[in-house]
Every structure is written in C-alpha cells, then in structure tokens.
Amino acid sequence: MCLGIPGLVTELYESNGMKMGKVDFGGVVKEACMEYLPEIKVGDYTIIHVGFGLSILNEQEANETLELLKQISAAGEQEVFGG
Amino acid sequence: MTGKPNFLGWTCPRPLQGYPTIIMGHGAGGKMMADLIQHLFTPAFNNEWLGQMGDSTVIELSSLVTRPTSGNTHLTSPVPPHSSLAFTTDSYVVSPLFFPGGNIGELAINGTVNDLAMRGAKPLFISAGFIIEEGLPMETLGNIVHAMAVAGKNAGVQIVTGDTKVVQKGHGDGLFINTSGIGVISAGIDISPRNAHPGDIVVVSGTLGDHGMAIMSVREGLQFETTIQSDTAPLNGLVEAIIKTTDILATPQKFAVEGVKNSKVCPIHCLRDATRGGLAAVLNELAEASHVGIEFEEKKVPIHPEVNAACEMLGLDPYYIANEGKLVAIMAEDAADKVLAAMQSHEYGRDAAIIGRVLAEHPGLVTAKTSIGGRRVVDLPSGELLPRIC
Amino acid sequence: MKFIDEYRDAELAQKLLGNLQKTITRPWTMMEVCGGQTHSIMKSGLDQMLPPEVNLVHGPGCPVCVTPLQLVDKAIALASRPDVIFTSYGDMLRVPGSTRDLFAVQATGGDIRILYSPLDALRIARDNPEKTVIFFGIGFETTAPANAMVVVQAKTHGIRNFAMLVSQVTVPAAISALMESPDVKVDGFLAAGHVCTVMGYWEYEPLAARYHIPIVVSGFEPVDILLGILDCVRLLERSKYEVRNAYARSVTREGNKPAQTIISRVFEICDRPWRGIGVIPQSGYRLREEFAFYDAERRFPEIQTIDTKESGLCISGLVLQGIKKPHECPAFGKECTPQKPLGATMVSSEGTCAAYYRYGVLPSSSGKEAGIGEYPFHKGKVSGVRSNDR
Numbered sequence: 001m002c003l004g005i006p007g008l009v010t011e012l013y014e015s016n017g018m019k020m021g022k023v024d025f026g027g028v029v030k031e032a033c034m035e036y037l038p039e040i041k042v043g044d045y046t047i048i049h050v051g052f053g054l055s056i057l058n059e060q061e062a063n064e065t066l067e068l069l070k071q072i073s074a075a076g077e078q079e080v081f082g083g
Numbered sequence: 084m085t086g087k088p089n090f091l092g093w094t095c096p097r098p099l100q101g102y103p104t105i106i107m108g109h110g111a112g113g114k115m116m117a118d119l120i121q122h123l124f125t126p127a128f129n130n131e132w133l134g135q136m137g138d139s140t141v142i143e144l145s146s147l148v149t150r151p152t153s154g155n156t157h158l159t160s161p162v163p164p165h166s167s168l169a170f171t172t173d174s175y176v177v178s179p180l181f182f183p184g185g186n187i188g189e190l191a192i193n194g195t196v197n198d199l200a201m202r203g204a205k206p207l208f209i210s211a212g213f214i215i216e217e218g219l220p221m222e223t224l225g226n227i228v229h230a231m232a233v234a235g236k237n238a239g240v241q242i243v244t245g246d247t248k249v250v251q252k253g254h255g256d257g258l259f260i261n262t263s264g265i266g267v268i269s270a271g272i273d274i275s276p277r278n279a280h281p282g283d284i285v286v287v288s289g290t291l292g293d294h295g296m297a298i299m300s301v302r303e304g305l306q307f308e309t310t311i312q313s314d315t316a317p318l319n320g321l322v323e324a325i326i327k328t329t330d331i332l333a334t335p336q337k338f339a340v341e342g343v344k345n346s347k348v349c350p351i352h353c354l355r356d357a358t359r360g361g362l363a364a365v366l367n368e369l370a371e372a373s374h375v376g377i378e379f380e381e382k383k384v385p386i387h388p389e390v391n392a393a394c395e396m397l398g399l400d401p402y403y404i405a406n407e408g409k410l411v412a413i414m415a416e417d418a419a420d421k422v423l424a425a426m427q428s429h430e431y432g433r434d435a436a437i438i439g440r441v442l443a444e445h446p447g448l449v450t451a452k453t454s455i456g457g458r459r460v461v462d463l464p465s466g467e468l469l470p471r472i473c
Numbered sequence: 474m475k476f477i478d479e480y481r482d483a484e485l486a487q488k489l490l491g492n493l494q495k496t497i498t499r500p501w502t503m504m505e506v507c508g509g510q511t512h513s514i515m516k517s518g519l520d521q522m523l524p525p526e527v528n529l530v531h532g533p534g535c536p537v538c539v540t541p542l543q544l545v546d547k548a549i550a551l552a553s554r555p556d557v558i559f560t561s562y563g564d565m566l567r568v569p570g571s572t573r574d575l576f577a578v579q580a581t582g583g584d585i586r587i588l589y590s591p592l593d594a595l596r597i598a599r600d601n602p603e604k605t606v607i608f609f610g611i612g613f614e615t616t617a618p619a620n621a622m623v624v625v626q627a628k629t630h631g632i633r634n635f636a637m638l639v640s641q642v643t644v645p646a647a648i649s650a651l652m653e654s655p656d657v658k659v660d661g662f663l664a665a666g667h668v669c670t671v672m673g674y675w676e677y678e679p680l681a682a683r684y685h686i687p688i689v690v691s692g693f694e695p696v697d698i699l700l701g702i703l704d705c706v707r708l709l710e711r712s713k714y715e716v717r718n719a720y721a722r723s724v725t726r727e728g729n730k731p732a733q734t735i736i737s738r739v740f741e742i743c744d745r746p747w748r749g750i751g752v753i754p755q756s757g758y759r760l761r762e763e764f765a766f767y768d769a770e771r772r773f774p775e776i777q778t779i780d781t782k783e784s785g786l787c788i789s790g791l792v793l794q795g796i797k798k799p800h801e802c803p804a805f806g807k808e809c810t811p812q813k814p815l816g817a818t819m820v821s822s823e824g825t826c827a828a829y830y831r832y833g834v835l836p837s838s839s840g841k842e843a844g845i846g847e848y849p850f851h852k853g854k855v856s857g858v859r860s861n862d863r
Binding site: 005035 | 474475476488492507589590613615618619622626629630666667668693700721722
C-alpha cells in the first residue's frame with residue numbers, strides 16, 4: 001500500500017500556501033509537498049509517497065543497520081537487533 | 084532541402100499562408116489538398132518516385148537493387164535468386180506529438196524502417212498516410228513532415244507515396260500517421276522469431292526504457308524533470324553491421340537455400356525491436372514462437388540511471404517500457420563476441436550488452452535472475468502500464 | 474539509488490538467509506500485510522529462497538484489492554457523467570466492477586485522468602470550472618495524509634467543483650479481524666513500513682499482547698523484508714510477543730505527528746466493508762461533517778443505490794486473509810488472468826494473485842493442462858524457481 005521512494009531534497013519553497021520542495025530521485029526531479037515535515041532541510045533525504053514527504057530518513061540509523069548487517073556471519077545466530 | 088520548412092520561400096506561398104491551421108478542405112481532394120501536397124509534402128520528401136504524382140507510385144524491380152539509394156548500396160547486381168521482399172505497415176498515434184528527443188514524424192519513419200530491418204531487409208521505400216485533425220497548426224504539420232524527411236535521409240529510405248485525410252475536430256489526437264515500407268532481404272538471411280535455439284545468446288543493443296519514460300515525463304499528472312530523451316533511431320545500419328559479421332553478404336550464392344533453420348548458415352537467428360511492451364514483450368514472443376525458454380540477468384540489462392529512478396518513483400518495471408531505437412538479437416553462441424563488438428562500434432549500439440541465454444527448459448516462458456540471486460518469471464505485460472501507489 | 478540499492482545487495486541477502494536458516498527450528502506462518510511488500514518479495518524471487526520452515530502468507534494490504542465492489546461501481550457511475558472529470562491513482566483503472574472497469578468507461582468517452590499526486594486534482598478543478606473533478610481517494614494510512622491535504626486545500630481555497638470518493642482503510646483493525654477469524658492461522662506479522670511511518674507503531678502493542686503475536690515493522694526492499702522475517706522468527710522461537718521496528722530509518726514509535734493531526738481533522742474512524750472479506754468494524758475513515766461537502770457520495774446522492782454483482786468464482790477474500798494461496802483457486806490462470814481478471818487481487822499490480830501470476834506461478838503458457846506445482850515449476854525440474862506444494 002506504500003510505494004514510497006527515498007529522494008534528496010534540493011529546494012524548499014512555498015506554493016499555494018503549502019510548504020513544497022524539489023526532490024531528486026537519482027537524477028529525476030519532482031515536486032513534492034513537505035507540509036508534513038516541518039523540520040526538513042535541503043540536503044535531507046525523505047520518503048515520498050504520492051507526492052508527499054512522509055519522513056526524514058535517519059541516515060545514522062540506516063548506516064548503523066548496514067554496518068551491523070555487514071558484520072553478521074551467515075553461520076552464527078548473531079543478534080541483529082539489541083535485546 | 085536543409086533547415087526548417089520555409090513557408091515564405093515556396094513558389095506560391097499564398098494558398099498555404101492563408102491557412103494557419105488545417106481545415107476540412109485540405110483533405111477534400113481539391114485545390115487545397117493539391118496545394119498542401121505541392122507546397123508541404125513534396126518539397127520535404129523530394130524524390131523522382133514521388134514526382135510521378137500518379138495514383139500509385141511505380142517502382143521498377145530492377146531499381147530495387149541497381150538504383151543507388153542515397154549512398155548505401157551493397158547490392159549491386161540484379162535481384163539475385165531466392166531474395167525476398169519484406170513488406171510492413173505501422174500506424175503512429177503518439178500523444179503528445181512532440182516529446183523529449185523527437186516527434187511522431189521520426190517515430191513513423193524509424194519505426195517502419197526498423198520493422199523491415201528486423202527481418203534482415205534493406206529498407207528502401209516508404210509510404211506515408213496522414214490523418215489530420217481539423218485545427219492542427221500548419222506549422223506543426225510542417226515541422227513533423229520536415230522531421231520525417233530528415234529521418235528518411237538518415238535511414239537511407241525514400242518516401243515515395245502518401246495520402247492525406249482530414250477529420251473533424253475532436254475526432255483525432257491532432258495527427259495520426261501510417262507508414263508502410265518495403266525492403267529487400269538477401270538470400271541466406273533467415274531471421275525469424277521461430278529460429279531461436281537452446282544455447283543461443285541474447286543481446287540488447289543499448290539502454291532500455293528511454294522512450295517510454297521520456298513520454299511519461301511529459302504526461303499530464305505524472306510529469307517530472309529529467310534528461311531522459313526518446314531513443315528513436317533507424318536500426319537498419321546496425322542490423323547491417325550485425326549481418327556483416329557473418330559472411331552471408333559476401334557470397335550470397337553460397338547461402339541461396341530456402342527455409343533452412345541452420346545456425347551455420349545464418350548465425351543471427353532472431354532480431355526484434357523492443358517497442359510496446361518492451362524487453363518483456365519481445366522475449367515472451369520469441370520464447371513462444373521458437374518454443375524455447377529464455378533467461379536473462381537483471382543486473383546485465385543496461386538501463387540509464389534516470390530511467391531506473393523514474394521507474395522506481397512511479398512503480399513501473401523497466402522491462403515493460405517501450406523503446407524506439409533498441410533491438411534484441413538472438414544468435415548462435417559462437418557468433419556472440421563478434422556481433423557484440425560490431426554493435427558496440429556502431430553509433431546506435433554503443434551500450435550493447437549480452438543479457439542472457441536461450442534454454443530448453445520451460446519453453447514459452449521467460450525468467451530472470453534477480454538482483455538478490457533469486458529467480459522470477461517475466462510475464463507478458465497485460466494492457467496499459469499503470470503507475471501504482473502500492 | 475541511495476537508500477534503495479544497499480537493501481538489494483545479494484551478499485547481504487545471502488547472509489541474512491543463512492542466519493535465518495540457523496535461527497529457525499520449526500515451521501512458522503508469518504503474514505506480511507502490505508501489498509508493496511508482497512510485490513517486492515515476488516519480484517525479487519525472495520519467497521523461494523526462504524527456508525522451507527518459513528510459510529509466508531500475504532495479507533489484505535492492497536487498498537485497490539479491498540476497495541468494495543460497490544465503491545468501484547460508484548466510481549464507474551460518476552466517471553460516466555459528462556459533467557465529471559474523474560481522477561485516480563493508476564492502480565484503480567483496471568479493477569473490475571460488476572460489469573466493467575474504469576478503462577471501459579474511458580473508452581466510451583468518460584474523462585478519466587491518472588494522477589501521481591492528488592494535489593493535481595485541484596489544479597484540474599481550477600482549470601475546468603464548468604466540470605466537477607472527483608478524486609478516488611483510496612489508500613491505507615500511508616495515503617491518508619495526502620488525500621486529507623487535498624480536501625483541506627479545497628476548503629481553504631474555496632474550490633467548489635471538487636469532491637472525493639473515499640475508500641480509506643486502516644491496518645490495526647484488519648489485524649484484529651484476522652486474528653479473531655478461526656480460519657486464519659498466523660503466528661506473526663510483518664507490519665507495513667510506510668503505514669507505520671505515518672502512524673507510528675504504538676497501536677500494534679495492544680494487538681501483540683492480546684493475540685500473543687510478534688509484530689515487526691518492516692521495509693520494502695529484499696534486505697528489509699529479510700530483516701523483518703529474521704526478527705519475527707527470533708521472537709517466535711523465544712515466544713516473545715512484542716512489537717519491534719526493523720525499518721528504523723523511516724519509522725519511529727510515535728510516527729509523523731503533523732500527518733496524524735491532519736488525518737484526524739479531516740477524517741473520522743468508521744466501519745468499512747473490505748472486498749471479499751466483509752465489514753470490519755472501525756477499519757476505515759470517512760470525511761468529517763465539516764468536510765461533508767467534499768464527499769462525492771453525498772454530492773451525488775444518486776449513486777447511493779447501485780446494484781452490485783461479484784463473480785461467483787472469485788475467492789479473493791480468502792486470498793486476502795491468507796487462507797488460500799492464489800494457485801489454490803480453481804479459476805487461477807484459467808478463467809482468471811491479468812488480462813481478464815475476476816477479482817481485484819488479479820488486477821492490482823500488487824494484488825497477491827497478480828503477483829503470483831506475473832512473477833512465478835503460472836500454468837503452462839503452451840496450453841497444456843497442468844496443475845500448479847507441476848509444469849513448469851516441478852520441484853527440481855527448474856532449479857531455484859519456486860515450487861508451490863506448501
């Protein structure tokens with residue numbers, strides 16, 4: 001139910017009384033509504049669904065997960081998540 | 084004729100200049116239509132066959148091979164025995180008429196040239212039928228016709244006959260074009276969708292999905308900013324380069340055998356341009372016609388990063404997106420290296436790549452090795468491609 | 474593409490699969506709720522790479538599939554009106570109503586436009602003051618903020634020629650209903666990553682406690698889904714019934730507060746019928762009284778009474794609840810294919826039946842009468858491609 005794609009915010013502005021932005025998806029740029037992300041800044045990555053930004057991607061979380069994944073060995077049953 | 088059409092420079096500019104748009108009278112067969120033909124179509128296409136101005140254009144059979152056709156003459160003897168005539172038709176209804184990288188006119192020429200080339204034919208003569216919606220600006224028609232003339236020259240074909248009709252406003256999308264084409268296939272060339280064999284190699288001539296996503300990028304409700312352009316191109320030169328890697332053309336008599344399904348005779352087994360339905364449609368049709376299985380590797384398929392990104396954004400599968408200047412070639416394994424090198428040396432094959440193989444397993448089905456090492460079936464596309472929200 | 478490609482890495486996927494293999498000691502049935510996850514699993518071939526102890530069933534997470542037949546018929550009735558421009562997300566156009574689909578309406582002259590973003594509906598309304606623009610507002614909670622914003626904007630800017638046909642559904646109530654059903658046997662859930670991006674995951678904690686099921690919020694790429702499955706299995710193996718977040722780069726426990734605020738302002742919770750399943754209490758949204766003017770069902774009261782006729786053969790309700798798999802339906806691949814679908818699950822691009830048909834589970838395309846699990850996916854015959862004798 002949720003085709004949401006991560007994109008890079010390259011511009012922020014107002015249009016029709018709404019906070020809007022230009023989002024770059026790997027070279028393709030589309031306008032999206034940022035009303036739901038009051039803290040978003042240019043340079044942030046966001047998940048866009050039907051032309052609306054829904055979250056600011058937490059790069060730190062993403063990197064930590066990927067690092068953890070790279071360390072797990074296929075043979076052992078290691079904790080991927082704490083607890 | 085060079086450059087854009089010059090409405091002022093025509094010998095009798097007044098009749099056309101007086102009509103900034105096409106009206107019903109232009110299709111009525113009378114003076115207005117004659118003016119349109121004389122002052123728009125004929126100057127653009129400009130050749131002796133069109134100059135005949137008869138109900139049909141007459142082409143002497145000997146001229147199929149002895150008459151030079153804009154420099155590309157590898158057939159210099161009278162029609163050799165066991166040569167074949169290739170004949171095709173296609174209609175072009177694209178909307179919008181102009182899109183990044185081209186317009187309907189170029190599609191109309193290149194598309195029909197390509198249909199001929201995919202059977203290994205040398206495309207020679209094209210007909211062009213125009214169904215014009217009343218109200219189409221004359222300048223728009225002029226620009227499209229000019230683009231067709233340029234495309235024709237680029238492909239080495241002549242537009243030798245045509246037709247014009249005008250329909251009432253609201254009954255057409257601005258302009259529909261039908262082009263038919265004839266070409267000649269040399270003896271020994273047996274390229275058919277039924278010729279694929281297990282063990283054959285599958286090659287694509289370049290990046291996939293460019294045309295379809297270029298159209299998508301200007302489509303109302305979906306539009307996005309991108310550098311993607313349509314890849315519309317004539318592929319007959321590329322096909323010639325592919326066939327030249329075999330020695331069929333050098334010694335046509337040696338290969339004057341009909342209907343032989345033998346890879347030693349013609350190692351190029353199948354050629355298809357990947358238009359509507361994209362790679363998936365072509366591979367499925369070939370798998371079905373040849374009764375073989377086909378498997379390709381997702382990561383080997385060349386796709387422009389922006390095309391990929393646009394597909395992700397809209398939830399589309401790049402294998403189903405239309406192309407207008409790309410072909411899929413299936414050939415004997417030992418021909419692959421030579422063919423790939425020849426393709427990559429050609430302007431329309433720079434990004435050519437081997438993407439898969441023909442198998443004996445699962446005849447009629449196409450499968451793909453996915454990016455995570457799994458396997459999926461790549462089915463025929465069903466109906467119009469729809470962007471999804473899920 | 475950043476934040477996508479890393480999660481399609483084959484090596485990481487293999488590592489997680491190996492880890493999963495070591496962790497799991499007995500069969501577990503897990504349901505992923507989101508159609509987007511189903512699509513991703515089938516497209517990457519992930520389901521056939523999972524250890525045999527993992528039984529992945531697909532839930533009703535496709536808003537296209539669960540939109541009630543009556544609403545589709547209402548949409549068709551509205552779209553057929555000459556004074557209406559009907560706008561929709563692409564997925565809905567092929568969904569069969571009682572007698573036809575929106576595509577068929579378009580073919581008979583209905584003005585139907587596909588939109589990527591619902592905000593474009595307002596632009597169309599402004600450009601066409603003499604028509605009423607209706608937007609088909611389907612979706613789960615992920616899409617609710619977008620659909621809500623359109624209504625708010627219409628009211629704020631006084632756009633009177635706009636209305637929304639609402640088909641909003643919510644996940645937690647569906648999970649409750651599934652767990653209450655005696656036919657559904659699910660041990661754990663993968664919650665939908667983008668639904669939870671909006672709503673957070675605190676709503677799932679009482680569900681986990683009440684039904685003794687682990688619920689793991691998961692993303693959409695193959696590595697994300699594997700992470701979700703792995704975590705769910707770990708919890709099951711230790712009988713821990715918790716809610717965990719395996720998509721922390723986008724999801725927080727509280728979710729997106731501004732989005733939730735607008736949703737509550739525009740919508741209120743109501744009972745909703747789910748196609749093929751029935752009415753699930755408190756499982757959807759309707760427009761609040763303050764926005765009643767924008768409710769298409771109230772603006773066009775004549776569509777309140779519409780006769781509906783569901784196909785007798787279609788078992789999409791059982792598929793949506795994970796009770797049956799698509800290939801267990803007698804009509805699958807025969808009377809029901811993506812070209813001629815009987816129910817929504819075969820139409821929507823992330824509907825389970827369509828996913829099974831497109832990506833893996835096919836009857837013979839050469840017309841041989843064969844059961845699924847035999848040709849061509851006979852276990853062992855086509856190595857690595859899924860067999861379906863689970």
